[in-house]
Amino acid sequence: PRLPERRSMTDLVCPLPHKHDSERPRRPADGVRVCWGHRSGFIDDLKALPVLNDELASHLSRSGGDPGDRSSDEVGISLDPAVVAARDHIRVTLVSWTRITLEEGPWKHAPDDTIPAITAWLLRRCDWLLNQDWTPEFVDNVRTTVRESRALIQPNTTSRIELGPCPEPVVI
Secondary structure, eight states: OOOOOOOOGGGGSOOSOOSSSTTSOOOOOTTSSSOHHHHHHHHHHHHHHHHHHHHHHHHSEEEOSOTTOTTOOOOSEEEOHHHHHHHHHHHHHHHHHHHHHHHHSSOOOOOOSSHHHHHHHHHHTHHHHTTSTTHHHHHHHHHHHHHHHHHHHSOOOOOOOOOOOOOOOOOO
16 A cells, blocks of 8 residues: 655645735645645636636737728737737646646646637646645746736726925924
8 A cells, every 4th residue: 555645844834925914824725735725716817817818819909090091001900919928928828837737747638729628627637736846836827827917908097196295394
């Protein structure tokens, strides 16, 4: 019979940073290296990537020039380079981690080469993925990709207006 793996003390604490009460260590969820909150957040982020990829497609292009203005030099379709880069980042993130999983894991067959298929393939291997030495890097990479995409779809529209210098306090 195979003996259970011994876990070190560092394996008993989620290795990822926590926003709230960051000094309090979190126990990993069963069978993985990260806490329940990070496991759940990672699954949500991974599921979001195909949806974000599709939403970004609708932000990808805008037709150039005014159709009624014949003097305009802009013709055809103009692509937003930030949206192109974000969609590329989604694909590269998913494909890269799939290749790593195929190299290091027991799987031999790659998923179909579509964003939804790759995502579903990775989701089915979620607990294995979250139990690797590189898990923190993977979780962070997926999280960064989601944030980058969401920022383009729902940009922060707040702006600052300088009203003037602060008045100096009057000392009496």
